[in-house]
Amino acid sequence: MRASTNQGPGRVLVAIYGVFAVSATARSAVQLAADFERAPVAYSLSALAALVYVLATFALARGSGAARQVAWAAVGIELVGVLAVGTLSILDPALFPDETVWSGYGAGYGYVPLVLPVVGLGWLWHTRSRGGGTAGSAGASHRPEGTSPPSHDG
């Protein structure tokens, strides 16, 4: 039995991902429409961040089967992205004449972009497949179960 990623605390996680999906997509759209040449690196990374947040939101909200693997990938890329962009934006600010969600490890968003992927990975780990496990709320117990592929952690 596996717990769904969209129940209990997962509800709130999906909601926060949704907010970031919308804001990152909107920011990226405005940047790409305005003047891509001004900051190609920053704007490309903004678009990547938007894609990752949208994928993570839908995958975590779906929460079963293949969606779980998409969620692992999206949240993993998100963590790598925020760490890499955060470090780069401090080492070489010239690369980033304009902000991305991940600049300065997400300082412009109260460091939520840094905390979110860590919590996301922890949540995916917590709700992972385990034989006869009891993870998840009672409300999730009547949810129809799909086939359970072997765990793919790490």
Added chain:
Amino acid sequence: MIPAVAYAFMLVAAVGALWSAVLFARDRRLNDALVWTLAALEVGLLLQLVAGSVALVLTERDVDGPLFIGYLLTAVLVLPAGVAWAASEKTRWGVGVLFVACITVAALADRLLQVWQV
């Protein structure tokens, strides 16, 4: 954008967030009174969308139009999406979603004011 109106939105959204936090702490689900309060806030946000769009056309300020309209539209969508997502959760985490939605509305109201006052 009138600052007092933006502050009023932030205040009501803050009340909604605090209310959600209290329900969460007491292990409760969302109740009718909270939903009606958020519905009233939503009506205000819809009026803001109309008034803000008109104001954008009429103003001589150098406001970033697409950005401003984007924030106005997003502000209208947050609460319906949040309530729908919260209502189908059977545990206390449903009001946790409303907490996030209310904080988001307050943040959007703040950003709208900033964008308008460039």
